[in-house]
Amino acid sequence: MTIAIRVQQTTFDVGAEQLALTESRCDIGAVVSFTGWVRDFNERPDVTALTLEHFPGMTEKALHAIAQEASDRWSLQGVTIIHRIGRLEPGEAIVLAMAASAHRHAAFEACDFIMDTLKTRAPFWKKEHTESGSYWVSERQSDREAADRWEHS
Amino acid sequence: MTLTHLNARGEAHMVDVADKQETRREARACGAIHMQAATLALLAEGGLPKGDVLATARIAGIQAAKRTPELIPLCHALALSKVSVEFRLDTSQNCVHVEAFCRLNGRTGVEMEALTAVSVACLTLYDMCKAVDKGMTIDGVRLEEKRGGRSGDWSRESAPESDEIAAFNEEASSVANTVTIHFLAELRERFAIAELTLDWEQIPSRDIAGIKLALIDRDPKFKALLHQRVLCALNQAMSQDDAPIAPSDEIAFFPPVTGG
Numbered sequence: 267m268t269i270a271i272r273v274q275q276t277t278f279d280v281g282a283e284q285l286a287l288t289e290s291r292c293d294i295g296a297v298v299s300f301t302g303w304v305r306d307f308n309e310r311p312d313v314t315a316l317t318l319e320h321f322p323g324m325t326e327k328a329l330h331a332i333a334q335e336a337s338d339r340w341s342l343q344g345v346t347i348i349h350r351i352g353r354l355e356p357g358e359a360i361v362l363a364m365a366a367s368a369h370r371h372a373a374f375e376a377c378d379f380i381m382d383t384l385k386t387r388a389p390f391w392k393k394e395h396t397e398s399g400s401y402w403v404s405e406r407q408s409d410r411e412a413a414d415r416w417e418h419s
Numbered sequence: 420m421t422l423t424h425l426n427a428r429g430e431a432h433m434v435d436v437a438d439k440q441e442t443r444r445e446a447r448a449c450g451a452i453h454m455q456a457a458t459l460a461l462l463a464e465g466g467l468p469k470g471d472v473l474a475t476a477r478i479a480g481i482q483a484a485k486r487t488p489e490l491i492p493l494c495h496a497l498a499l500s501k502v503s504v505e506f507r508l509d510t511s512q513n514c515v516h517v518e519a520f521c522r523l524n525g526r527t528g529v530e531m532e533a534l535t536a537v538s539v540a541c542l543t544l545y546d547m548c549k550a551v552d553k554g555m556t557i558d559g560v561r562l563e564e565k566r567g568g569r570s571g572d573w574s575r576e577s578a579p580e581s582d583e584i585a586a587f588n589e590e591a592s593s594v595a596n597t598v599t600i601h602f603l604a605e606l607r608e609r610f611a612i613a614e615l616t617l618d619w620e621q622i623p624s625r626d627i628a629g630i631k632l633a634l635i636d637r638d639p640k641f642k643a644l645l646h647q648r649v650l651c652a653l654n655q656a657m658s659q660d661d662a663p664i665a666p667s668d669e670i671a672f673f674p675p676v677t678g679g
Contacts, residue, residue: 302679318678319604321671324655349678361679381679389652390678391604402605405648405675 269333270346273325278348278362287344287366294343298373299364300381306356309403310396316403318351318360321389325349328388336365336380340372347380349390379416386413424493433493439526444567446521448533450560452541453514457628457645457660458552460635462515463508466646472547473506476517480504480540484521484532491535495527502532504540510632513624517541518563528568534560554661596666598622600630603673606649610640619666627651628660630670648675 270286272278280301288294306313333345346364354360363384365376392403426432454462461467469475481502488496501522506515519536521529541557548555564574597616607613621636622629634641643649652671653662664670 320678321601321603321652321655321673324652324671327655385679386676387657388678389603389673389676391674392677393604402608402674403677405677409679 267337267342268344269330269337270344270348271326271329271333272348273320273322273329273351274348275350275352277350277359280359280362280364283346283348283362283364287346287364291343293368294366295368296370296373297364297366298370298377299362300377301359302361302381304354304356304358304360308394309401310394310398312396312398313356313394314397315353315355315395317353317393317395318349319391319393320349320351325389329384332380332383332387335383336376339379340365340367340376342367342372342376345376345380347384349384349388351390382409382412382416385409431493433495434527436495436526439569441524441526442567443524444522444527444529444565446528446530446533446565447563448519448530448537448561449563450517450537450541450557451509451512451514452517452544452555452557453512454548454555455552455626455628455660456510456513456624456632458548458555459508459510459513459515460632460642460645461551462548464642467548468550469547472544473515475547476506476540476543477504479543480517480519480536483539484519484536487532487535491531494531497523497525497527497529497532499523499529499532502536504536506540510623515544517544528565528570530562530565534562598630598664598666598668598670600634601669601671603671605674606643606672609643622664625664626660627653627658627662627664627670630664631660644672649673650675 280299284297284299288297304316329347333347336342336345342365344366348362350360363377363380365373367373386409393400394403423434424431462472465471481504484502485499488494499521503520505518508515517537517540519533521532523529537560545555566572596619599614599616601614602610602612617633622633631644634644650673651658654669
């Protein structure tokens with residue numbers, strides 16, 4: 267089980283990350299990856315950019331703990347989590363979660379779990395910039411509910 | 420000395436007081452309820468969900484004094500002429516001190532009424548605050564003094580507390596140090612500060628709640644730490660108000676996370 271965690275300003279290449287995860291292995295039957303992208307509408311309809319803040323040290327630890335928890339729940343060969351920070355514009359990729367397993371169901375579920383958990387537990391904060399000003403994004407009840415369902419499964 | 424509520428056969432009975440002279444009787448009783456520093460702060464500013472805690476507890480204590488004979492089996496029903504219940508908020512010991520005073524002209528003493536008033540006022544404080552703090556303890560319920568009646572005046576000798584306080588101060592100074600507090604994202608902007616340090620001696624209780632109180636003491640703007648959905652990390656691990664802290668700890672306050 268290999269865990270790769272990165273918090274970075276620069277963008278990432280999903281294909282390259284998938285190659286790195288599967289390189290020189292023949293026991294992986296499925297890789298599921300999720301990429302989150304910056305939309306130009308969210309709390310307001312005219313988002314021009316967003317700034318992502320994190321808590322250096324704790325953020326990496328939290329992501330590592332999430333990957334570890336996923337591998338405790340499902341039989342995984344590898345997990346990669348990359349999250350970008352700093353200023354991002356609509357149309358840019360912001361987060362990558364990738365889970366590798368022998369079979370697809372474990373990889374699908376683990377990837378889903380990683381994203382739900384990341385959204386409620388990893389210390390990142392988004393500030394959205396619009397024509398009418400900037401504001402910190404509020405937490406969403408739907409994100410908390412999505413994370414909660416894993417508590418009972 | 421005999422126990423007046425036992426008769427010659429050792430059975431419980433109510434003392435016949437018909438032949439006793441009416442005299443002025445007074446009694447003063449005390450007690451305290453200890454709670455988390457954050458709970459005390461909420462109580463002080465009226466931020467608890469059940470509303471005005473002290474006013475409710477005061478009425479409860481007075482009502483309880485009047486109903487003492489319904490609770491204590493062999494206690495006489497008394498026409499009390501005065502019942503008062505007072506509270507003192509103590510941030511150094513994280514408690515509310517409760518004091519009750521009862522008076523009447525009658526044939527029996529009012530110690531039980533004063534003690535009942537303190538007990539029920541404390542129970543009401545617990546009830547009013549339990550939504551935010553279930554670990555509260557009620558302690559030190561005791562008679563402080565009584566006047567009048569056959570047994571005369573009695574007063575609890577005030578025990579010297581100076582030794583204990585001196586020992587506490589010595590311990591605090593021998594580990595003199597600081598804790599570092601970080602404010603992240605929206606909280607950093609709201610408070611207009613990213614980081615500050617607190618002296619160990621400034622922290623009223625050795626937990627996250629104590630940190631919050633020390634910050635509020637420094638600047639009322641930090642009250643937002645009590646009201647908002649504020650998260651806290653102690654040495655980079657998510658922690659609650661009751662998490663114990665040590666010198667050199669790193670504490671961070673931040674809003675709910677919104678990554679992904």
